[in-house]
Amino acid sequence: MSEIILHHVPGSRSQRVLWLLHELELDFDVRVWPFDKTLRSAEFLALNPAGRVPALELDGRSIWETGALIEILCERTGRLGRPPGDAERVDWLIWVHFAETISQHAATCTQQHLMLREASMRSPVVMKLESARIGKCFDAIEARLAGDWLLSSFSAADVAVGQAAMMARRFHRVGDRPRMAGWIDRIEARDGWRRASDAKGFYDRDFYEVPDV
Template structure:
């Protein structure tokens, strides 16, 4: 099994799940900025040139949500089975993680990757920060009464693996105490710690990115 990975990116979702499941794998690390994700080799595994991809069972799978579901089905663990009352919640939270992930990606591009800074759109940054706040509020409300997304830890929590490092770079943790406490619980898990040791930590140079004036 080989995970195609960029530290701090959506591949953290899969990396963390592989550790929670105790599976054997190796890592091929890529860069988001050197053009290599558009190489024929990578496009053959992930047609949109996006991280992650997982080589497994004689093929490559792309899209983090598909990989996460495939792994839970293959291993028969960390997801409510078909017919279970929490199955719909599991599917909802997996997709929700990507809804929030897309906003985080837009903010990463504006705050970190777009250069020169004059190319950034402050109105868009403000809009996306507000939209991120709506998703964080939803999680905060849900997590007031629950330690995990479902009634017990599941791969849906791993789908937030990229998000939990990113969200509080753009939003104040003090405004979302239940979500921030969840982040602390999840990042303290031994499997999350092992994933960070093997696959590098954060892509962020700063703890918090203020909105620019304008």
């Protein structure tokens, strides 16, 4: 495989791809970007025209969108995916892309709690609604888990959903979901996760309470 460069913001969705690269044991470089207007610079927009991470330089071009990156890397390596025709292919695709549903709710909470600096700009109602929606996503994970992983064995679906859940649990506790709690413990025990875990980035605490309305 050609030279790989991951463009990454600590604490963001790009950690999902960083973790997968470690799980796939690929050789790659990381360029860390600040979470600021630099992502709107001409230099970065040439890598991802949406001005977001991740962007991955591969085969002499830049590719982006975490779901696409996961599919491409798994297909290229033949690892941690489920190829067309596999009995688990449909479920693998569902869970890989379900990560974005979780991430969108977590992103809204992140905006409300961290990015809107003035209290008057924030909405406790939105915070409460989005936290509850994360809880519904956690319920779906809890209902899915019958064994150690989301599918019959560890896969990139666990990477995608796992990273999203790790981010989202800053806004909704895992609570009384024992299967999900055990799954997170197994994730945190993986060498790939440990190597990909980085600074909190723009998060300044482990959990954000919804303020009183």
